Amino acid sequence: MTWRVRYRISRTTGNGSATRHDTFTVEIRPDETVLDGIEVIWARQDRTLAFRHACHHASCGSCGLRVNGVEKLPCVTTVQDVTTDGGTLTIEPLRSFPVLGDLVVDPAPLFKRMQQVGMPLIRRAEPFGEPGDFHRFENCIECGLCLSACPVMLASPHYLGPAALAAAERVIAEPREADVPSLLRLLDGEHGVWQCHSAFECTEVCPSDVNPAGAIMALRARLIRERIKRLFGRGALAAPSGGDRDTKRT
């Protein structure tokens, strides 16, 4: 049993050029994914359609885009999750990233922000279970959905954003050789945690249980404690930093 679904896809050549929407009709099973439909369109209807995909199981974060205005990974979003037989899917690129073409965005703004906070790769904070247990070291797959969903990112281009702030919270929890005082000053700065307005959309759209909003609130609590300690000449904020971080380098 297949459904007849219309895909209304954003098209552009990038570099600020005009955007239009092309509509394609596909016959697709309701339990197939939104990405399956995009791939069918590319294969059989329009080979000029540009989009990203890789793992097809929410592990790489490459395929992130907006489906009917909400950020999703189309590789794990089934058609029946987001529309009905005869319905229309509006497919658009992520917000707050430069669009290179059609559904492809430049992920550099995300990675630059992650670099600023130290971009942790492996977390040891979780206890290890029985030998042979599968152990997920790091939840964030750097898909960028949270940056796209964040309303503050639309108005403040230098805001560190949910992904980097959640990553910073993990650096604070497991610093290793990281310069924690310097990182705390960055987070306490103009484009750090205080720019969050608690919309919680980052946590809602995260496909990987990172809970960026929760991490931001935890960082705020930490910074408040550090500010109180600094009044008495103690704490990480009172300590000299090991180096400067350029808060505007995003």
Next chain:
Amino acid sequence: MAGWFDARRRRLGMWAFVLNRITGLLLTLYLFVHFAAISALYLGEGAWDGTMRLFRTPPFLAFDILLLAALLYHGLNGIRLSLLAINVGVPRQKTVFWSLMTTGALVLAYCALRIFRVLPS
């Protein structure tokens, strides 16, 4: 900036965010309207009494209720945001929101009944 006010298909937190901004703007605008209204004092006792009579008519009383609703929403959501900012109640932020809004609705209902003099003073 349109993204700031577009909460379609978004969840509770985004709706709360958008309504906070809308009520904030409305309350700020109302502040100037309020200044203009009370400036009737400069025109003498007769003008002031006439203004107060106008403000006691049903359309203006209804406006007072809408104003109170905006005040209650903005203030109570502000309490929620203040708690979240110090990492209190974050996992239960939706429950906190609905609890505060229920309280606000009850206060609003009571005040509306008093404003329209349904309840005795």
